[in-house]
Amino acid sequence: MTTRLAIIGGDAGGMSAASIARRRDEDLEIVAFERGEHTSYSACGIPYYVAGLVEDAGRLIARSPQQHRDRGIDVRTCCEVLGIDLDARMLTVRADDRESSEPFDQLVIATGAEPVLPNVPGAEAIEPARTVDAGERLRAALDRGGRCAVVVGAGYIGLEMAEALVSQGLNVTMIEAAPQVMGTLDADMAAHVQEAAEGTGIRVVLNEGVEEIVTDASGAPTEVRTASGTYPADHVVIGTGARPAVKLAADAGLALGDSGALAVDDHQRCPGHDGVFAAGDCVESHHRVLDKAVNIQLGTHANKQGRIAGTNATGGDARFPGVIGTAVSKICRYEVARTGIGEREAQRAGIEVVCATIEDRTRAGYYPGAGPIWVKLLAEPGTGRLLGGQIVGVEGAAKRIDVLATAIWTGLAVDELALLDLSYAPPFSGVYDPLLIAARATAKLA
Amino acid sequence: MTTRLAIIGGDAGGMSAASIARRRDEDLEIVAFERGEHTSYSACGIPYYVAGLVEDAGRLIARSPQQHRDRGIDVRTCCEVLGIDLDARMLTVRADDRESSEPFDQLVIATGAEPVLPNVPGAEAIEPARTVDAGERLRAALDRGGRCAVVVGAGYIGLEMAEALVSQGLNVTMIEAAPQVMGTLDADMAAHVQEAAEGTGIRVVLNEGVEEIVTDASGAPTEVRTASGTYPADHVVIGTGARPAVKLAADAGLALGDSGALAVDDHQRCPGHDGVFAAGDCVESHHRVLDKAVNIQLGTHANKQGRIAGTNATGGDARFPGVIGTAVSKICRYEVARTGIGEREAQRAGIEVVCATIEDRTRAGYYPGAGPIWVKLLAEPGTGRLLGGQIVGVEGAAKRIDVLATAIWTGLAVDELALLDLSYAPPFSGVYDPLLIAARATAKLA
Numbered sequence: 070m071t072t073r074l075a076i077i078g079g080d081a082g083g084m085s086a087a088s089i090a091r092r093r094d095e096d097l098e099i100v101a102f103e104r105g106e107h108t109s110y111s112a113c114g115i116p117y118y119v120a121g122l123v124e125d126a127g128r129l130i131a132r133s134p135q136q137h138r139d140r141g142i143d144v145r146t147c148c149e150v151l152g153i154d155l156d157a158r159m160l161t162v163r164a165d166d167r168e169s170s171e172p173f174d175q176l177v178i179a180t181g182a183e184p185v186l187p188n189v190p191g192a193e194a195i196e197p198a199r200t201v202d203a204g205e206r207l208r209a210a211l212d213r214g215g216r217c218a219v220v221v222g223a224g225y226i227g228l229e230m231a232e233a234l235v236s237q238g239l240n241v242t243m244i245e246a247a248p249q250v251m252g253t254l255d256a257d258m259a260a261h262v263q264e265a266a267e268g269t270g271i272r273v274v275l276n277e278g279v280e281e282i283v284t285d286a287s288g289a290p291t292e293v294r295t296a297s298g299t300y301p302a303d304h305v306v307i308g309t310g311a312r313p314a315v316k317l318a319a320d321a322g323l324a325l326g327d328s329g330a331l332a333v334d335d336h337q338r339c340p341g342h343d344g345v346f347a348a349g350d351c352v353e354s355h356h357r358v359l360d361k362a363v364n365i366q367l368g369t370h371a372n373k374q375g376r377i378a379g380t381n382a383t384g385g386d387a388r389f390p391g392v393i394g395t396a397v398s399k400i401c402r403y404e405v406a407r408t409g410i411g412e413r414e415a416q417r418a419g420i421e422v423v424c425a426t427i428e429d430r431t432r433a434g435y436y437p438g439a440g441p442i443w444v445k446l447l448a449e450p451g452t453g454r455l456l457g458g459q460i461v462g463v464e465g466a467a468k469r470i471d472v473l474a475t476a477i478w479t480g481l482a483v484d485e486l487a488l489l490d491l492s493y494a495p496p497f498s499g500v501y502d503p504l505l506i507a508a509r510a511t512a513k514l515a
Numbered sequence: 516m517t518t519r520l521a522i523i524g525g526d527a528g529g530m531s532a533a534s535i536a537r538r539r540d541e542d543l544e545i546v547a548f549e550r551g552e553h554t555s556y557s558a559c560g561i562p563y564y565v566a567g568l569v570e571d572a573g574r575l576i577a578r579s580p581q582q583h584r585d586r587g588i589d590v591r592t593c594c595e596v597l598g599i600d601l602d603a604r605m606l607t608v609r610a611d612d613r614e615s616s617e618p619f620d621q622l623v624i625a626t627g628a629e630p631v632l633p634n635v636p637g638a639e640a641i642e643p644a645r646t647v648d649a650g651e652r653l654r655a656a657l658d659r660g661g662r663c664a665v666v667v668g669a670g671y672i673g674l675e676m677a678e679a680l681v682s683q684g685l686n687v688t689m690i691e692a693a694p695q696v697m698g699t700l701d702a703d704m705a706a707h708v709q710e711a712a713e714g715t716g717i718r719v720v721l722n723e724g725v726e727e728i729v730t731d732a733s734g735a736p737t738e739v740r741t742a743s744g745t746y747p748a749d750h751v752v753i754g755t756g757a758r759p760a761v762k763l764a765a766d767a768g769l770a771l772g773d774s775g776a777l778a779v780d781d782h783q784r785c786p787g788h789d790g791v792f793a794a795g796d797c798v799e800s801h802h803r804v805l806d807k808a809v810n811i812q813l814g815t816h817a818n819k820q821g822r823i824a825g826t827n828a829t830g831g832d833a834r835f836p837g838v839i840g841t842a843v844s845k846i847c848r849y850e851v852a853r854t855g856i857g858e859r860e861a862q863r864a865g866i867e868v869v870c871a872t873i874e875d876r877t878r879a880g881y882y883p884g885a886g887p888i889w890v891k892l893l894a895e896p897g898t899g900r901l902l903g904g905q906i907v908g909v910e911g912a913a914k915r916i917d918v919l920a921t922a923i924w925t926g927l928a929v930d931e932l933a934l935l936d937l938s939y940a941p942p943f944s945g946v947y948d949p950l951l952i953a954a955r956a957t958a959k960l961a
Contacts, residue, residue, distance in 0.1 A: 081946070114881055114941050128881035368946045369939040390934050397938035406938055435560055435574035468911065471918045471937045471948070478935055479925035488836050489924055491917045492843035492852055493815040495560050500527070500814045502917070 071098050074382055075160060075173035077150045077317070079103025080110065081368050082179030082349025084132065085375025086382065087142045093383040100143040100171065102150050102162055107201050108134050113368055115204040116226070119211070120233035126205050153178075153321035155342055175344040175382040178318050178331065179375060182311035182350035182366045187221060191282030195290065195305050198230065207306070211237055215303025218242070219293040221279050223250035225398040225405070227308030228262070231271045232401050234306070241271050242300045244293065246278040253396060254459050255411045257426060258445055261461040265401040274298075313351040313364050326353040330364035335388050337378040346382055348374035355391035358409050358456055358477060359418055365392055394457075395474045397467045404467030408474040409457030415447060422447040422456055425510035429503040431465045433495035442466040444507035446473070446483060453482035453515035455508075465497065469504055484512040517544050520828055521606060521619035523596045523763070525549025526556065527814050528625030528795025530578065531821025532828065533588045539829040546589040546617065548596050548608055553647050554580050559814055561650040562672070565657070566679035572651050599624075599767035601788055621790040621828040624764050624777065625821060628757035628796035628812045633667060637728030641736065641751050644676065653752070657683055661749025664688075665739040667725050669696035671844040671851070673754030674708070677717045678847050680752070687717050688746045690739065692724040699842060700905050701857045703872060704891055707907040711847040720744075759797040759810050772799040776810035781834045783824040792828055794820035801837035804855050804902055804923060805864055811838055840903075841920045843913045850913030854920040855903030861893060868893045868902055871956035875949040877911045879941035888912040890953035892919070892929060899928035899961035901954075911943065915950055930958040 074090055076083045079101050087101050101108070109132040117123045134144040148164040153176070160171040184197035198207045216239065220231045223245035234241045243250075243266070249259040250266065250273060263273050277295040282305055285291050290305040313330035315323075323339050326332040330353040332340060337352070339345040349371035353362035370392060380387040395408040415422045424447040432439035442462030448455050458473035460466055476486050487508035493500055501509075520536055522529040525547050533547050547554070555578040563569045580590040594610035599622070606617040630643035644653045662685065666677040669691035680687045689696075689712070695705040696712065696719060709719050723741040728751055731737050736751040759776035761769075769785050772778040776799040778786060783798070785791040795817035799808035816838060826833040841854040861868045870893040878885035888908030894901050904919035906912055922932050933954035939946055947955075 111879065111881070111941065111946070113939075114879060117882060117941060122883050123881045367939065369937070372946050373934055390931065391936075393936045395936045395938045397940045397943055399940065399942040404943075408936070408938070433557065433560060435557070435569045436563060437568055465911070465914065468914060468938065468943055469917070471915065471950075472921050474936055474938070475918050475921040475925070475927070479921070479927055481921070481925055485836065488819055490837075490839045490841045490854070490920055491815070492841045492854070492914065492920070493559075493813065494843045494845065495557065495563060496845040497843055497850075497914055500557075500818050504917075 071096060072174045073098040073100065073172060074175045074177070075171060076101040076177045076179060078179035078181055078349070079108035079134070079144060079146065080179070080181060080349070081371035082181070082375035083177060084109045084137065085372045086177040086179065086346070086348060086379030087137065088140070089376045089379035090383045091141055093380065093385065097383060098143070099141070100145065101137070102148045102160070103144065103146045104149045105200055105202065106146050108132060108137055108144055108146070110201045111368070112199055115198055115201070116229035116233045118204050119198070119208055119230065120236045126201050129201055150317060153317060155321055155345065176346065177375070177378045177382060178345070178347040178351065179349045179371070180314040180317060180351045183314045184307065185310045185312050186307060187279050187309055189279055189281050191284050191290070192307065194284050194288050195282060195307050197307055210304060216240055217301040218304040218306065219244060219300050219302040220306045220308060221293065222308035222310065223273065224252060224308055224310065225396070225400070228266060228400045229398060230306045230308055231266065232269060234304070235270050239304070242274060243271055244274045244277055244279055244295060244300065246276070248276050251405065253407055254405070255413060255445065258443060258459045258461050261443055262400050262403060262405055265403040269401040311350070311366055315351055318347065318351070326362045328353050328362055328364040332362070335390070336381045337374050337389060338381065344382070346378035348378040354389070357391045357393050359414070363392070365394060367396065393474060393477050395470060397470055402463060403461050404464065406460045406467040406470035407458070408470050409455070409477045410447065411457055411459060412447065415456070420456070421450055423450050423511065423514040424448070425507060425514055427503065427507045427510050429506055430499060431463055432497060433499050436495040442503050444503050446507045446511040448483045448511050448515045450515055453484050453512055455481055455483055455486060472504055483508045483515055487512050517542060518620045519544040519546065519618060520621045520623070521617060522547040522623045522625060524625035524627055524795070525554035525580070525590060525592065526625065526627060526795070527817035528627070528821035529623060530555045530583065531818045532623040532625065532792070532794060532825030533583065534586070535822045535825035536829045537587055539826065539831065543829060544589070545587070546591065547583070548594045548606070549590065549592045550595045551646055551648065552592050554578060554583055554590055554592070556647045557814070558645055561644055561647070562675035562679045564650050565644070565654055565676065566682045572647050575647055596763060599763060601767050601791065622792065623821070623824045623828060624785070624791070624793040624797065625795045625817070626760040626763060626797045629760045630753065631756045631758050632753060633725050633755055635725055635727050637730050637736070638753065640730050640734050641728060641753050643753055656750060662686055663747040664750040664752065665690060665746050665748040666752045666754060667739065668754035668756065669719065670698060670754055670756065671842070671846070673752070674712060674846045675844060676752045676754055677712065678715060680750070681716050685750065688720060689717055690720045690723055690725055690741060690746065692722070694722050696721070697851065699853055700851070701859060701891065704889060704905045704907050707889055708846050708849060708851055711849040715847040757796070757812055761797055764793065764797070772808045774799050774808055774810040778808070782827045783820050783835060784827065790828070792824035794824040800835070803837045803839050805860070809838070811840060813842065839920060839923050841916060843916060848909060849907050850910065851907050852913040852916035853905045854916050855901070855923045856893060857903055857905060858893065861902070866902070867896055869896050869957065869960040870894070871953060871960055873949065873953045873956050875952055876945060877909055878943060879945050882941040886910070888949050890949050892953045892957040894929045894957050894961045896961055899930050899958055901927055901929055901932060918950055929954045929961055933958055
C-alpha cells in the first residue's frame, strides 16, 4: 500500500518538505494543501515589488503549483485545512465550499505566521501586504493615486515598505510605539538606520502608539491618529509583526512552547506524535546562544526546517542544529545586520556581557566608494566568547555578519577573532577588516 | 639607561611594531631605518593609482615619516642597514653615503620582499612597480604616451596592473608561463577570472615563457619576445612574484626556514636570539591547514605580525596564531577569493580531499543586480572538515571567503556549515546562501 505524506501550507517550509520527500521516495504519495493561490513565493520580495524594482509579481514565485505538480506533488491550492485528527490520521479540508476528509500517514505542518494587527479601530480595514496577491493589490492601489502614506511599525518590514513607498513618490510617515526603529538592533546601532531612513525622506515618529486608522465611507484610509497627532494617509501599510499560525495544530492537541509557537524536537518532530512534523514560521527553534526555544520567522529557517522534516518523514535522520538570530536587510543607503544576542536580549536573559562598537570604512580610505561601517560586538566576560554582533554600513558592510555568525556558532573568542586570517584588498577593507578592529576593541574589555 | 628598539624596514611590519611599542612603553627609544623615502605605504594600492582611481600617490601613504616622528618614533629614511652584528647588538647603516654604527637592545627585522625578475635579457631595465615612487614613475611614463603594454605574469598583481593599463586606453597583453592565470586558484576557478580579464580587453597568453624584453637605445622597452611570438610593448610591467628579502638577516646568522623566509616562532622571535624579532613579508608563518611553515606576502599578515613583534619586544606576551592562505582581489568584473588549500596544494601535500563547485547568483534571482557566483569547497573525506574554499563572482561575492576562513579556522565540517544560520535577504542572496549550497554539495561527497 502506498504511503501518503500530507503537507499543510504551500510556502517555504511545506514545499521544501515536499520537494526533498519527492526526491527521496518516488513511490510516496505527496499532497500539499495551500489556502491561497500560490506556492513557494518570496514574501521577502514584496517590498521590492512595491518599489518597482521587480516589475512582475510572478517573479517572486520560485515554483508554481503546476511546476510542483509536474514533479509529482499533488498541490491543492485554494484549499484550506480546517481540522487535524491525529488519532484517525485524517484532515478535514475545504475547497470550493465543499468539505472533505483527507487521510495521511505522515504529516508536515507548515502553516506559517499571521500578521498581528494593532488593536485599534480601522486596523481591520488594512490588508497586510504579506502575500503576492496582497502585494499586487497594494501596488494597484498606489497606481490609483494618493500623496501620503503611513507605515505603522518600524521593524525591518516597515522600513523596507517605507523605502518602497518613498521611491514611488509618496510622502511617508513611519509611526512606531517603541523609542527606536529596528527593534532587533540595540538603540545605538538603530540610530544609524533611522538616520538613513530620514535621509531618504521618511518621517520617523517614535514613541507614539496608533490609536485609530480613520477610513472614509468606502473603507479607504484617510488618516492615522495617535495620542499626539494626526497623520494624513491615502495609504496605510502595517508592519507590526506576526505571530505563528498555530490554531489548527493546537486544536488538534499538538503542544505549543513558551514562545507561542509549535514545540518540535531537533528532528522537526512534534513530540508524542509519530510521523507528525512541523517547520517554518509556525515552530519554535532552539537559540544556541540563549539556550532556549524562540520563534524567528525567516525564510531561511523555513527552507532548512522543511527540508529536515521532509527528510525525516521519509525515513531519514536529519537534525536541525538551531538558530542564532542572524538577519540582514537593506534599509535605504545602509545595509543592516545582526546575529547572536544584543544588549537588550542579554539583559532580559540575565547574561552578563561586555561590548564595544567601532566605526570604520568599508574599503581602504583611498579606494573609491569607501563609506562608513559600524560594528558592535558582545562577548562573555572572562572567556571573551563572542555572543553577538550588529553591523550597519554602506554596500559591502552587512554580509560580514556571516563571519560573526560562524564565529558565534563555533564558540570563537574575540581575542582569537582579532587575529583571524580574514581577506584583505583595498576594494574590500582597510588592512585590518572592521571585524578584526571590533574584535580587538571588545577583547580589551573581556 | 634607556633601552633602544631598532627596526629595519619602514613599511607595514616595521611601523606596526614601532607604533605598538611606542604605545606600550613611552620611555623606550625607537629608531626605524627605511631605505626608501616613504613609510607605511600601501603597495596594494599601486594598481589603483596607475588606473587613476587614486589621483594622488600621497593617499597611498597611511603615515608619513614626519607623522611617525611626531609620535616619538625616530624614523631615518633613505637610510640602508648594511649589516647586523647580533653579538655586539649593533647595526651598520648607510645614509648620505656615510656609514655609521647604531646600537640596539631589541631588534625587529621587517625587510619585506624583493621582486623576482625573469632571468632574461632586458628584464633588468624594467623597474618593478612595488613602491610609491616606482608607481609614480610608471604613471609618468604612461602619460608620456605609448599604445601597447605587456604584463609579464598573470598572478593577482599582474591582473590588477593589466586592468589598470587597459583603463588607461592601452592595448594590453598578459604573458604567463603557466597554463592558467591566478596560480593561487585551481584551474577551473581561474578560468572564470581569465574570462573576465579577456572581457575587459586584456589579451591573455598562457604557456609562454618570456625570453627577452627588447629595449631601444634609451633603455625603453619596444617588444617582448617568447618562444612563440613577439609582442609590441611601449610599456612593460613585471608581476612575476617576489621573494622574502632575507640576505641581511641570513648574513647575520639568523636561520631561514624551508620556504626561504626567516624562521620565527609564534611570538615572532628569531629562535636562539633574545630580543630579535621579525615580521612581515620576510618571515615564515605557520599554515594551519598544511601544518607547515609558508611564506605569504600580504599586508594583513605584516601588520598583525609587526604588532605582535612590537608587543613582545616591549615585554608583552602576544602570539601569532598562523595563517590559512586567505586572499581576495578585484579582477575586472569579478571579485576573486581563496582560503585554505586548493586541489593543487592538497595534491602536493599528499592530503586527500573531496571537492564540489556550485554556480549560483549573488542576489535573489528577481532582485536587480544579481550576477554569477562560483563557490568551490574542499573537505576532508570522512570527517567532512572544511579545508579550502575558492570564490569568483560579481560584486558581493568575494568577502564571503571570510566565512569559509572562519569555518576552516575553527574546524567546522561541511555538513554543519550547510545548516549554519547565515543571513538572508533578497538583496544579498537567494534563500540558501551560495556557501550553504556549496557546503551541502560537498557534504554529499565527504
